[in-house]
Amino acid sequence: MCQPFLFRKMTFGDIPVKITYSKRRTLSMKFDVTGTLVVSAPLHLPETEIRQFMNEKSRWIRTNYVRIQARLEKSMDHKVEEGGKVLYLGEELNVHVGGHGRVKKIGKDIFFPEGSDNESYVRWLKARAKEYLPPRLQSRAWEMGITYRELMITGARSKWGSCSETGKITLSWHLCMCPPEAIDYVIVHELCHRLHMDHSREFWAEVESRMPDYKKHKKWLDDNSYLMDLV
Ligand SMILES: [Zn+2]
Structure with missing residues (x-):
């Protein structure tokens, strides 16, 4: 008796995919926060059927992959350090860190005193x-x-x-x-x-x-x- 796979990793084009197998009857998928496509599949479902499912949904996969990549990029830039960006009223402000005093926003720039972090x-x-x-x-x-x-x-x-x-x-x-x-x-x-x-x-x-x-x-x-x- 061999154990069923509980999960398996593969790719769909350049998109990382993780297939998780469980006692379920249908296939479903969603992206996790890291941009990996997580496919939930019934135990023992052949990989060819999973591939076929992904091919049928390829448009949804592409659209959401692009969206999640953009989001990831934005969250990586979003930090309080020289060259970082923070959001205020829908605008991306350029972060500068240094000097003393209070936080100051001037136009599209925001100045944080030395030692500031995201909490600031x-x-x-x-x-x-x-x-x-x-x-x-x-x-x-x-x-x-x-x-x-x-x-x-x-x-x-x-x-x-x-x-x-x-x-x-x-x-x-x-x-x-x-x-x-x-x-x-x-x-x-x-x-x-x-x-x-x-x-x-x-x-x-x-x-x-x-x-x-x-x-x-x-x-x-x-x-x-x-x-x-x-x-
Ligand atoms: Zn309401």
């Missing part, structure tokens, strides 16, 4: 969030004629924002890495929950009436939700 950026970003998000929410709420009870800024990594039954709106400080229009979409979305506490058709119609091009921003946030794990 996080502290700076949190402080920006406290300045940027409350007035933005206030003015949007005023324009829309919607009230809320309070705003809480958190470091949530699972979602950009939320709204409770009692009218407490929560926004993640990670939002300050995103373009202003995307931030506005999250604010509009949460304020619309003051009228509809669900994601019903009526809710989405409300969002659309307040922000006709919301789908574009929603997609941007869905595609870039990894930013919440970046710092």
Whole structure:
């Protein structure tokens, strides 16, 4: 009696593939955070069938591989060291490290004092969030004629924002890495929950009436939700 393979490594063109075998009936696949395509396959399924499955899905594989590579490149550059980059309101700022004093943003450059690290950026970003998000929410709420009870800024990594039954709106400080229009979409979305506490058709119609091009921003946030794990 020989043991079944629990996993096997191969490539699909230049894409690294890891096949994991388990008691399941269907094939499925997804990319892991390192850009490896992980295929889940039933035990004993011949490799030819797995290859055929990948050939059928080659377009999906290519598209997502390119996307994940771009994301990996971006996260590798994203650090607080000379020549690194950090994000602020959707813009990539060039990082400079040296000297003393406070963190300063001048145009597309950001200057960190000697000895700074990613935590210094996080502290700076949190402080920006406290300045940027409350007035933005206030003015949007005023324009829309919607009230809320309070705003809480958190470091949530699972979602950009939320709204409770009692009218407490929560926004993640990670939002300050995103373009202003995307931030506005999250604010509009949460304020619309003051009228509809669900994601019903009526809710989405409300969002659309307040922000006709919301789908574009929603997609941007869905595609870039990894930013919440970046710092
Ligand atoms: Zn919602």
